[in-house]
Structure formats: C-alpha cells, structure tokens
Amino acid sequence: AQRVTQPEKLLSVFKGAPVELKCNYSYSGSPELFWYVQYSRQRLQLLLRHISRESIKGFTADLNKGETSFHLKKPFAQEEDSAMYYCALKSAGGTSYGKLTFGQGTILTVHP
Amino acid sequence: ETGVTQSPTHLIKTRGQQVTLRCSSQSGHNTVSWYQQALGQGPQFIFQYYREEENGRGNFPPRFSGLQFPNYSSELNVNALELDDSALYLCASSSWGRRAGNTDTQYFGPGTRLTVL
Numbered sequence: 457a458q459r460v461t462q463p464e465k466l467l468s469v470f471k472g473a474p475v476e477l478k479c480n481y482s483y484s485g486s487p488e489l490f491w492y493v494q495y496s497r498q499r500l501q502l503l504l505r506h507i508s509r510e511s512i513k514g515f516t517a518d519l520n521k522g523e524t525s526f527h528l529k530k531p532f533a534q535e536e537d538s539a540m541y542y543c544a545l546k547s548a549g550g551t552s553y554g555k556l557t558f559g560q561g562t563i564l565t566v567h568p
Numbered sequence: 569e570t571g572v573t574q575s576p577t578h579l580i581k582t583r584g585q586q587v588t589l590r591c592s593s594q595s596g597h598n599t600v601s602w603y604q605q606a607l608g609q610g611p612q613f614i615f616q617y618y619r620e621e622e623n624g625r626g627n628f629p630p631r632f633s634g635l636q637f638p639n640y641s642s643e644l645n646v647n648a649l650e651l652d653d654s655a656l657y658l659c660a661s662s663s664w665g666r667r668a669g670n671t672d673t674q675y676f677g678p679g680t681r682l683t684v685l
Contacts, residue, residue: 460610490673500611500658500676542610547624554601554664555624556674558610 458483460545462559469533470567477528477562479517479543488546489526490556491517495539503528503541513537533566540564570595572661572677580683581649589644589680591659599623599664600642601674602634605656617642618664646682654684 459482469475481487491503504512506519506526517528526543541562547555573592581587593600599618603611613626617636631647640661646653660674 492676499678502673502675505673544610554599554616554618554662554674555613555626556601556603556611556660557613558603560608560610 458545458547458557460543460557460559462541462543462562464562465560466563466565468565468567471535472532475530475533475537475564475566477541477543477564479526479528479559481524481526481543481545483524483545485548487519487521487526488548489517489519490544490546491515491526491528492542492544492558493539494542500542533564535566535568538564538566572659572675574657574659574677574680576680577678578681578683580685582685583649583651585649585684586645586647587649587682589646589657589659589682591642591644591661591677593640593642593659593661594675597661597663597675598640599662599672600636600640601660601662602642602644603658603660604628604653605658605679606652607655611658614644649684651684654682656681 461480489506493503494500515530543559544556575590601616602614605611615625616623620636633645635643656679658679659677662672662674
C-alpha cells in the first residue's frame with residue numbers, strides 16, 4: 457500500500473532562515489509526487505510537482521528514490537510562506553489510477 | 569478559465585440522514601475526484617469519476633456514492649450519516665486521458681464543511 461509520511465506537524469523558522477519540510481513515501485511503482493499548499497482561508501493549491509523540476513516561490517523539491525524522499529526546501533523563508541503544506545503521491549495504475557495519497561501535513565510558521 | 573466550485577459551503581445534518589454535495593469541474597477538465605479531510609488530517613481519497621463512471625475508489629463504504637454528469641460536474645452522496653462523517657469534503661478536477669497517462673494536475677475546490685450531529 458502506498459503511504460506518505462510528513463514527520464513534522466509543526467515547523468517554525470525565522471524570516472530569512474532556510475526551511476526544509478520533510479516528506480517520505482512508500483510506493484511499489486514509479487512515483488509521481490507533489491507538494492500542495494494551503495494558505496489561511498484559501499483552497500488547497502499545487503505548489504510544485506517533481507516531474508516539472510521547477511522552482512515555485514523559491515521552493516524546490518528533489519525526488520530521491522534511494523531514500524524514498526521528496527523534501528521541500530527554500531533557502532530564505534518569508535513570512536508569506538506561513539501555511540499548511542501537504543506532500544502527495546499519485547497512483548499510476550490499478551484500480552486507484554489518479555488517486556492522490558496525502559501526508560498529514562506540516563504547518564509552517566515563519567516569524568518576523 | 570473558471571475554477572472548481574463546490575456547493576453548499578457548509579451543511580449540518582443529523583445521524584442517519586442523507587446528504588448530497590455538488591462539484592463543478594474546472595473548464596476543460598473531464599475527471600473529478602472526491603476527498604474527505606477530517607480535522608487535523610490530510611485529505612483521503614474517496615473515489616474518482618471519469619466519463620461518468622467510477623474510475624477508482626478508496627477505503628470508503630458503499631454508502632458513499634457518486635455521480636458524474638455529461639458536463640463533467642459531479643455529486644457525492646452519503647447515506648446513513650454517522651458522526652465520523654463530519655469533515656471537509658473536497659472535490660478536485662483534472663484532465664485525464666489514457667494515452668497521455670495520468671500526469672495532469674488535480675485542482676481543488678474550496679470544499680464543503682459537513683457537520684453531523
């Protein structure tokens with residue numbers, strides 16, 4: 457069974473500090489991984505996906521198949537980055553094609 | 569481009585009742601997925617609809633059912649409501665085709681907050 461684990465429920469950093477939100481997964485096939493973000497009173501929205509290998513709002517995430525991880529990183533956190541972050545894995549086959557499995561989420565707070 | 573919309577925003581029901589939640593998919597999308605998000609948890613996949621048929625289901629009992637209409641909008645129906653059904657129900661739409669593979673992003677609606685008393 458596929459699983460996504462975000463070990464930190466809460467993460468606090470100061471503005472300008474580096475931030476890393478951890479995500480580990482288990483999946484028997486070739487994973488497709490995402491980071492979604494939910495700002496206060498807004499809907500869940502896509503932040504980035506591993507196949508795009510892009511940087512969004514200064515965030516990057518590298519898929520490490522050896523360590524089964526997809527950690528989200530930003531070198532200099534900003535106050536506006538404060539939000540709930542979810543790591544998600546998409547099923548690529550079987551009866552759950554397209555299913556997203558989410559982690560529990562990490563609340564990031566960036567202090568001024 | 570119109571985003572995903574859901575109705576109603578909030579709903580209060582009592583145990584044993586039935587509820588229908590509605591979702592309009594984003595323009596150009598043909599697939600709708602439903603998720604349940606309990607307080608403090610990540611969203612959990614309920615099922616997905618493609619071409620008006622259920623295309624995958626998570627670990628939810630049969631009293632959770634759905635429909636997709638020709639315009640790709642969708643309904644989630646829950647019968648015999650239980651207290652544990654209280655949650656935020658999220659709808660997500662995407663554009664999916666077997667040839668392209670399942671690589672398209674799911675875009676989420678604002679959710680319907682269901683409270684069961």
